[in-house]
Amino acid sequence: MSSTELTLDQRDIRFAAQEWLKIGQLSESEKFAEFDQDTLDLMVQEGIRFAIDVVSPTRSESDREGCRIEDGRVKVPKCLHEPYQQSYELGWASMGVSQEYGGMGAPATLGLIVNEAMNGANLGLSMFFGLTSGAADLIDTYGSDSLKQKYVAKMYQGKFTGTMCLSEPQAGSDVGAGTTSAESVEDGVYKIKGSKCWISSGDSDLGENVIHAVLARVKGAPDGTKGLSLFVVPHTRVNDDGSLGDWNDVTVVSIEDKLGIHASPTAVLNFGENGDCLGWIIGEEGKGISSMFMMMNGARIFTGLIGLSLAGAAYENARTYAYERVQGTNISKIRDPEAPRVTIVEHPAVRLNLINMKAKVEAMRALLYYTVFQLDLELIAKTDEERQKAQNMVDLLTPMCKGWCTEVGLDVVQVGIQVLGGVGYTKDFPMEQLFRDARIAPIYEGTTDIQALDLVGRKMIQNDGILFQQLMEQFSQSIEKHREHPELSEIFKTFEGHCETLYETSLGSQEVLKTRGMEGVALYATPFLMYISSISAGWLLLQQAVVATEKLGQIKTENGVGDLADSSFLKENEDALFYANKLKTTRYFVEAIIPQFEALLAGGRKQNFDALEIVF
Structure with a gap:
């Protein structure tokens, strides 16, 4: 691990995909029969290794060289050509492409995981893969046979x-x-x-x-x-x-x-x-x-993934640096002239920054992985009802993935710079490039404000609000199921309060619509997007926490451990430490981070419309 090289939290990735979502179940379908759990695990490992070993060394070099126009055509940095070719030759750039065109035909969830690594390795390069696949998908879905024959295979193979x-x-x-x-x-x-x-x-x-x-x-x-x-x-x-x-x-x-x-x-x-x-x-x-929106919905999820990818890379770099950088003494010994100097990970302010980064990264990963997993479930659904349920969830969560994850991802990278201090502002460390690259994500493929309007003006009122109702029902079912959970009951109680506030806010928007019209609702649409997205991510983290408590209980039983207050056991057992940390990040997210987004709605609750009336 290094504070200057690409590192991914492969343990959380494996947990989210394998232990929580259980994506290996996709192999029970005819479409994904070849992708059993062992195959999926191997492909994730190899895809991440490729991103780290082959693609990430080009990140800084390609950023500094940039692109240029020569004789009317664009020349990209030379260092991109070899990893571009290898990405297609080895299949990493065309994982979801049908085997008919030479692709892997892999589940979308698997492609998302590998793309998390590829984006972190070099966003500029991975954008070529996403846009080419999207354009090829359009032609393959809506184009004539002659257009498909002429373009699609060569695009999926990277020739075009x-x-x-x-x-x-x-x-x-x-x-x-x-x-x-x-x-x-x-x-x-x-x-x-x-x-x-x-x-x-x-x-x-x-x-x-x-x-x-x-x-x-x-x-x-x-x-x-x-x-x-x-x-x-x-x-x-x-x-x-x-x-x-x-x-x-x-x-x-x-x-x-x-x-x-x-x-x-x-x-x-x-x-x-x-x-x-x-x-x-x-x-x-x-x-x-309508045809283009097929490509744009996928592009918006891909853009949301940028937030996760760069934030995840920033957190890992910041965490490593916090263990490397020696500065000051432990605050409890600040008056002791003989106190040893410590690494900055011991300083409370740094630890608060790190847990904010970690919790938000894991929340983004949960939201994006869950949303794309619904795409896979939709493809293998056995009934129209199952298919529609999955599609409804994708429709509602897509603007959250794009809007919330890009904004939160940018915030995480910014905090990462703060953890590094002055060196984070220099080109000696990757943090400044991660920030510059991440800044575009909340803007393109529809700005955060546009995503908010899509959510409140389309998705939440679609089919008499059925999508929002189904989401609230999912929240309620989770709360009722785990209300008496021996270890998580208090967190679920806190989460229930957030859900009640969300529902009250949605009802209040109906009153605003009557008194101030759509512009009154639109005024606070973006804060609402950020709030409902944080609650949705919190709901998914709570699902993960339930799994973590079960796994932790098994470890305690197998090892004859009663109380995990003994930190020495956690230091020796990496899995136990991971599950214990998952409970902490979930609790922190529900108790400390969701309220940060709730605060954005204060003006809306007061029905303050000064922004619509002031003369600028």
Whole structure:
């Protein structure tokens, strides 16, 4: 372990996947029959090892070299080429891809775990994998057979990279205001003209070609999102035999000079400057935004994973540094001139920072792993009811994964810098890059405020509020089941109070809607998102705590240990220490962290609407 190299909490990862979610049960289905627990464990270990040994050495170098435009094309840092190729050759960049296209066909949960490591190793590189798979998924799901044959396999194999082109300079997050046009020239083929901006991984020399998924408006289509269609627009045209043809009039105007993710080129692209850019429609006219949202939902979970990945790396670096750095004496001996100097992990303020980091990282991991596990359960569901239940949970939790995890992840990295002190602000340690890279996550793929509006304006009122009701029922069932738990009853009682406050807040929003309209509800939508997300994460941590108490009880019985107050036993038994710590982080999260997010709603409870009335 090192305070400058990538380290992951593999014990918590194994616990969450194997002991809590029990993802090995997926092998009982025909779809994932090959992925028994032993296979999953091996793949997790090898995927993490690859991320640490092959990818992470490029993180700092690629950040400092950055990307550049040369002869109209983007050149990425040289050090990325070899790990890019190996990622596809070994299958780590295409784990969830169907075996039909040469992928592993692995469960989404397994892919998420490995991607946690890959993001922490080098976010700039892993973004290429996520965007390419997302664009290929769109073509594979909605495209014609000829489009699938021409593009999908090569994208999944990394020969072509892919992008998602929504934003335009004059529109920003208002996708429906896009003006990029499409004019039909023959069946399924259109002339594309317009400009797109903020295009992540917008161009590169990693693959032979770049395939853009572009939203454009067919001439005569209505304004707004309903008039948008989706097109495959390759940088270089692909002939029917698979060979590369002529340039497709796609111009890389510039790449952004950004705060972070320097290894990922964020491009401004012009389509059809010379009137010769062709696009092939994906699906039907006017269905572009609904098709794109299939990719965006996955992209939003992937973005939430950035928060976990970088925060997890920051916590491990900060924890190690706290054991390395010697400074001052123990506060209880501060007046003793003979007192020995101690490592900073003994200082209460540092310990408070570390438990905040640790608890939040484990909470993010629980929320993201659980959400993606629902995607796997949806795929293997035996009844429509099971399938819908899993889908409802994914729909409701996705804006929480994206909004809450990116904000909390950024906060954790910031605290990590504080633990390191001055050196955390220097390039000698990875913390400053982790912070710069993490800062984009709350912004792109829909800002935190947009996620909050999606939650309160769509998901919570969808089907007469059934999604929110089902979540509250899940909370209630857990509370009732464990109300008399011999070790966790008090924590569940505290959690019940949070749930009651959440329910009262949701009822209060209905009154605000009547008196102040939707803008009154929207004013405190983001604080509400942060609060309900923390409660949802707390619910999942409590599930983990129940498992931990059972495991700890087994260890005590097997070893004839009655009271774990004897810390010497915990030092000797790593599993016992892990489970004991899980109980502490859960209790701290429920008692100390959830109230931090509840405090954000103070203005809403007072129905303070000054922000809507003040003149700025």
